[in-house]
Amino acid sequence: MNVPENLRYTSDHEWILIEDSVGTVGITEFAQDQLGDVVFLELPHIGKTVDRGEAFGVIESVKAVYDLFAPASGEVVGRNEAILDAPEKVNQSPYDEGWLIRIRLADMTEVDGLMDAAAYRAAIAED
């Protein structure tokens, strides 16, 4: 299972890539595999503020509906329009083309509470 070293992870199986003060958010390879085929996404509009741990959107697979939880607080400064019409990209490329939103982080210290790749790998090994 691919768990890139340069990302931080949540227990809800989301990843965040920190570049300067902006975090790009997506779901992990493990999450897309568990979900199965993604057929619908509901993502927040640019300018919306999200709080860490808050449901910011919805992801639906053929099987079920799941909330997406913000790994960190901040303002939404980007969302992946391409996946709204092609949600299968989340399955095909969860760490790249299948990214979900970008957040301008309100508090960089929140990221310290997230798992690194080794910790996340250990977490999914238990699941």
Added chain:
Amino acid sequence: MTVAPGIGHGTPALRRLALHERHVRLGARFAAFAGWEMPIQYEGIIAEHEAVRMAAGVFDVSHLGRCWIEGPGAGEQLRSITTYNVLRMKPGTAHYSLYCNEEGGIDDDVFVYRLADGRWLVVHNAANAEADFARVAGAAGSTAIERTAETVMLAVQGPKALDALGRVLGPDIATFAEHQCGEIAWRGGAVLLARTGYTGEDGAECVATPEVAGALLDELIAAGVAPVGLGARDTLRLEAALPLHGHDIDATTNPFEAGLGWAVSLNDEAPFTGREALARLKAEPLTRKLGHLAATERAVLRAGYPVTAPGGGEALAILTSGAFGPTVRKGIGMAYFPPDLCVPGTALAVEIRGKPVPVEVVPRPFYKRSNLGA
């Protein structure tokens, strides 16, 4: 035979398919369904769905109840419990029918196979198999024999399904007309093959012993047929607008409002369970009808979502089934609503997470194969 639930346990153990180990090797993910540990998916629901639409897929549907009736009065006994006049069926054919209750509600929908004079097979939904067997045994006594555990049922579906079956079982199957059934000698045993299915595609369903069916599954996979789980079976049957018992039809819905009046024969004067109620219901105007809805923007419809007027508001109906149809590429669903709204083109909404999402009433089915009869 039936397995009594919960022997020695508070919760009944799941029943395992005879070919379980093969499904494990094929990469299946399993989940509980109607008391069985069933393959839900292998490669992925959409890939499996597309394999059936574009080529061929094989489903292990051995969880379905299989009950034989063997005796000179079998046809009449079956007629006394089922809505379709099965006595009209020619030997070597299969037909859809219903078990109704005295109020005309649908206790189960079934497939009846007239194998020969005095030899019949009925296939029941897994969740109802025990009650259905009791119903058949009530009419046919000891000539009713359940062989669900001793046999395997494989559905082979898709535009290339008969091709693949022909390569494995021999060219005889090319002579099978739609809904025809018969036995084919194979590998020292026999395969009971019927040109039926539940996907909206051409294909056949095969019943055999686990040994013969295991070899058949292996050879079909080797011939390029994709293993398909219950996940895709649901999206395939929904696109074909085939009702699922327990969802779109149940003991509180009648065949006429469900669009299944064609499976109710009233003109032969034969008594059968529910006949009086069904005759009365047929004469009355429908108070509701099973309608078909398609989302006009990208959305996933799901069972339990309310159907409302276009802008929202109070629920006019509740979706009995729903999905994102992988072939039709839109949200689709079914619900019972007033007949005057059940007109293709009518604009409605489905409430998803508190918001009305526009849908329209569409003709049945959502998907129709283009190579009918090919």
